[in-house]
Amino acid sequence: MVLSSIITVKNLRFGYPKNEVLKGIDLTLHDNELVCLLGVNGAGKSTLLKCILGILKHQSGNISYGNVAQAINVGDGNTSSQSISSEDLDPMQMARYMSYVPQSVKSSFSIDVYDTIMLGRRPYIGWSISELDREIVSKTIEFLNLEDFAFRKFNQLSGGERQRVIIGKAIAQSPRVFVLDEPTSDLDLKNQIQVMKKLKILVSDENSPKAALVAIHDINMAARFADRILLMSDGEIIAGGTPRDVLTPENIQKVFGVTSDVIESQEDNRFWIHVKDEIGGELEHKHVIWEHQNNEDEG
Numbered sequence: 001m002v003l004s005s006i007i008t009v010k011n012l013r014f015g016y017p018k019n020e021v022l023k024g025i026d027l028t029l030h031d032n033e034l035v036c037l038l039g040v041n042g043a044g045k046s047t048l049l050k051c052i053l054g055i056l057k058h059q060s061g062n063i064s065y066g067n068v069a070q071a072i073n074v075g076d077g078n079t080s081s082q083s084i085s086s087e088d089l090d091p092m093q094m095a096r097y098m099s100y101v102p103q104s105v106k107s108s109f110s111i112d113v114y115d116t117i118m119l120g121r122r123p124y125i126g127w128s129i130s131e132l133d134r135e136i137v138s139k140t141i142e143f144l145n146l147e148d149f150a151f152r153k154f155n156q157l158s159g160g161e162r163q164r165v166i167i168g169k170a171i172a173q174s175p176r177v178f179v180l181d182e183p184t185s186d187l188d189l190k191n192q193i194q195v196m197k198k199l200k201i202l203v204s205d206e207n208s209p210k211a212a213l214v215a216i217h218d219i220n221m222a223a224r225f226a227d228r229i230l231l232m233s234d235g236e237i238i239a240g241g242t243p244r245d246v247l248t249p250e251n252i253q254k255v256f257g258v259t260s261d262v263i264e265s266q267e268d269n270r271f272w273i274h275v276k277d278e279i280g281g282e283l284e285h286k287h288v289i290w291e292h293q294n295n296e297d298e299g
Contacts, residue, residue: 004031005066006176006211007052012061014051021047023235025061029177031209034200036222039232040256045215046103048232049179052213053100054089065089065097095123099170101180105162107155113146113165116154120172140172144198159186167195171202178202178212184221192218196225220272223247231255247273 007029014022021044029035037045050056052063089097099120117140121133141150144164149157154165163186170178178199184192203210216222222229222243229246231239233255239246252260252273259276 004209005029006031006209007213008062008064008066009052010062010064012048012051012058012063014047014056014058021235022051022058025235025237027230027237027240029211029213031211032203032206033227034203034212034214034225035228035230036226037213037215037230037232038217038219038222038255043232043255044235045232046181049100049181049213049215053098053179054091054094055100092123095173095175097175098177098179099173099175101163101166101170101178101183103181103185104159105166107162110153110155112151113154113157114141114150116165117141117146117168117172120169120174123173136174137172140168143171144168145194160188160191163187164191164195171198176210178210178214180212180214182215182217184216184218192221196221200225219247219252219275223272224270244271253279 005028007027009025009027012022012025013020025044025048027035037048039045047056051058114137117137118129118133120140121129121136125133141147144167146164146168149161154162157165163183167180167183170180180199183199184195187195199212199214203212214222214226224243226243228241229239229243230237231246231251238255239251247262249260249262252258252275256275257279259279261274261276262271263274264271
């Protein structure tokens with residue numbers, strides 16, 4: 001089976017003065033797959049996503065998008081097998097091809113949740129909002145179970161509710177690629193699972209080919225839902241493949257500096273990671289400075 005490539009990154013580099021952030025990144029994203037980026041804070045995950053989105057201008061290397069003509073209705077539609085470089089797309093075309101969920105969204109604007117999600121339709125709206133736009137927004141609200149606060153003000157929502165709304169906006173955008181930066185960080189356990197399930201459903205529909213690239217810290221969420229995992233460390237991808245191939249105790253120790261065990265599920269073919277401790281992480285009382293301070297104060 002030949003997989004269709006929809007994003008290809010080759011030898012991508014980005015940095016600031018005296019700080020090289022991305023060091024020759026290579027990756028490919030295919031139709032109908034959910035790929036998770038794992039790594040410690042500062043590994044370069046968010047920077048990589050922003051370069052792919054065109055928010056940050058990479059300094060060298062190449063980012064190309066396959067099947068763009070068909071996905072964003074450019075050209076005559078017969079060039080869908082050709083790849084287009086990131087420099088060839090204007091912002092509106094990029095918005096039709098990729099949607100983005102940032103780590104956090106802070107807004108003081110008093111706008112309804114419904115209208116916030118409608119903003120995702122902006123790349124398609126001409127002079128007025130169409131019935132199709134309204135239908136897509138309504139179905140998105142139902143898909144993500146947002147009915148209870150669909151007409152509340154966005155700036156009055158909790159952090160987790162806001163995050164679900166922004167995910168809804170990205171879904172209503174009807175992109176070919178979902179790019180999400182820690183989409184579950186503000187969510188409770190139930191909604192973390194629900195959101196990842198919904199993403200999996202969206203990218204698994206072979207009749208509407210899509211893909212998702214997700215930066216995430218939760219190893220077990222990635223193990224459960226990802227088709228592939230990319231491990232990042234110090235601006236490089238040091239391992240890539242299926243969750244079972246990548247999430248080994250050796251790789252986890254190398255990237256995260258912790259010891260772990262791989263635990264097989266008794267009910268199905270899944271597995272989960274039991275993180276035990278940081279390397280050299282035994283706590284000794286002599287290192288607890290505030291206890292010494294308290295003792296001195298009592299004396």
